[in-house]
Amino acid sequence: MTKNRQWLLDRHPDPDEIIGAEHFKLIETDIASPHGGQLVLKTIALGTSPAQRSYISKGLSMHDKISIGEVMRGRGVGVVSASRHPDFQDGDIVVASTGWQDYSLQTPDSQNPNVLSIRKVVNPAHPLTMSLGILGSAGATAYFGLLDVGLAKAGETVVISAAAGGIGSVVGQIAKLSGCRVIGIAGGPEKCRWLCEGLNFDAAIDYKNENIGNRLDALCPRGIDVFFDNVGGEILDVVLAHISLNARIVICGFISTDYRDNKNMGPRNYTNLVKKRARMEGFFIFDYRHRFDEAEAKLGEWFSAGALINCEDVDDGLETMPLTLQSLFTGGNKGIKLCRVAPDPPN
Ligand SMILES: NC(=O)c1ccc[n+]([C@@H]2O[C@H](COP(=O)([O-])OP(=O)(O)OC[C@H]3O[C@@H](n4cnc5c(N)ncnc54)[C@H](OP(=O)(O)O)[C@@H]3O)[C@@H](O)[C@H]2O)c1
The missing domain is CATH 3.40.50.720 (NAD(P)-binding Rossmann-like Domain)
Incomplete structure (x- = not known):
């Protein structure tokens, strides 16, 4: 793939409106090139959270709002496809605020304190999507x-x-x-x-x-x-x-x-x-970011021992993202709602 598909916010929903594709616009653009201290992450899967409605809805929000024309904010897991940051190598698996797009430009050292920070996946032996679910912020929140x-x-x-x-x-x-x-x-x-x-x-x-x-x-x-x-x-x-x-x-x-x-x-x-x-x-959960390793270790141990079931409900394709998010508000999901954007990279 040589282009980057992005879902941009096109219209702020009213507070009582169900979120749908009509609030977003899917565009294609060039993939950004990293400068010093940056890296490009190819999205493998995207997570969801009901809080994403408050990023875009009119009305009150605990979170920073997204403006019309901005890439929809969201957390994803991806593989580093180009790095100019000393701590990240091509091929590293990383969880970050990727947004709803195929490729995101990350600047790890100037992270927005209002989003969860970029993290390398500790145990890529587990299914990668788990880093957005029980081994990620959902698991840590629970x-x-x-x-x-x-x-x-x-x-x-x-x-x-x-x-x-x-x-x-x-x-x-x-x-x-x-x-x-x-x-x-x-x-x-x-x-x-x-x-x-x-x-x-x-x-x-x-x-x-x-x-x-x-x-x-x-x-x-x-x-x-x-x-x-x-x-x-x-x-x-x-x-x-x-x-x-x-x-x-x-x-x-x-x-x-x-x-x-x-x-x-x-x-x-x-x-x-x-x-x-x-x-x-x-x-x-932001207040627990310094203790994520602790939750990940314990939850990973339970999962490996067969004591914890990984309940994922996975949609397929970046183009479905608005409906993927919508399902949280219509009760359409069972377990952790995710969207697969690209296959896992070969080992
Ligand atoms: N405090 C934190 O740091 C933090 C971090 C992340 C998420 N959260 C919050 O945690 C909660 C769960 O998040 P999640 O990502 O795991 O979402 P989720 O529970 O997978 O999805 C939302 C679920 O809420 C239920 N629901 C929707 N509208 C409802 C209504 N009007 N009345 C009752 N139930 C309704 C639906 O299930 P039914 O089919 O059963 O209705 C739906 O499946 C959310 O409120 C989210 O904002 C908090």
């Missing part, structure tokens, strides 16, 4: 969120929202490996069956077809010790009414609420935090 922020311990009851999604499916598996009782909340009977039969969750609640409060009454008579929340809104509210004494509520994300409606009023049942002497804490 690991530190559950164990560092949530302080989940053996014997405790852990409830997870968006449990069949990328981060949720890893959180549940880590909680099981830690000796917890695990209940997932997910959309639809198929996902709920998969959580119990495929990932060994103790129970799953289909929030689209079941009354979450009634199910939690039955499943958690002594209350919920840790709630790992990926969705916020109504589900957070119901779970708050079911927490145990000294519970920990980990605020990882709020996909059901973010940026659609600036009139979000926050949880109604937060007064239960006082009654139950409970803690609700948000965290940002």
Whole structure:
């Protein structure tokens, strides 16, 4: 391939608009040449995150916004195709903020502090896509969120929202490996069956077809010790009414609420935090970048031992990226949503 395909932002979606191809423009351009201290990375696969909606939507965002005409921001794994940086050789496998494009120009020493830094893949023996999933930021978010922020311990009851999604499916598996009782909340009977039969969750609640409060009454008579929340809104509210004494509520994300409606009023049942002497804490995975090796080593060890399943849901081709991202908001994904852009390089 001699050209670089890039997805550029063409229009900012309204906060309540579903993201689609109409918000982007696919162009072809020349591949950049690296200057001193730079390298060119050929994208192998791209990851996804609900946060990407906030990069482009009108309205509030915790993240830097992308302007019209800019390459859509996103994390990817790639192979170094040309290096003029002393620490990177041609052929190195690297995870970086590649953006939605075939080739990205990277300047490792002048990284934007608001994006996760460029990292060499420690163990290229594992499937490379795993460096965007359980051995990447999704795995680290699950690991530190559950164990560092949530302080989940053996014997405790852990409830997870968006449990069949990328981060949720890893959180549940880590909680099981830690000796917890695990209940997932997910959309639809198929996902709920998969959580119990495929990932060994103790129970799953289909929030689209079941009354979450009634199910939690039955499943958690002594209350919920840790709630790992990926969705916020109504589900957070119901779970708050079911927490145990000294519970920990980990605020990882709020996909059901973010940026659609600036009139979000926050949880109604937060007064239960006082009654139950409970803690609700948000965290940002960027703050754990100095400890990524620790998560990667532990998760890699579990994976190699067959104790952790790598749940990937992979689309094919850079041209599908807008729909790949869209699936996070329509519940179309099971496990970590990725897009394969190019084959793995030969060994
Ligand atoms: N704190 C951090 O540092 C950090 C880092 C990365 C990601 N995050 C957050 O972590 C969360 C999970 O991210 P992920 O990449 O693993 O995404 P994901 O869970 O794979 O995808 C999103 C899932 O959310 C569910 N969902 C979508 N709309 C919903 C709604 N209105 N109500 C309830 N559920 C809804 C869908 O599953 P169903 O079919 O079950 O509805 C969908 O599959 C996101 O909120 C993300 O923003 C936080």
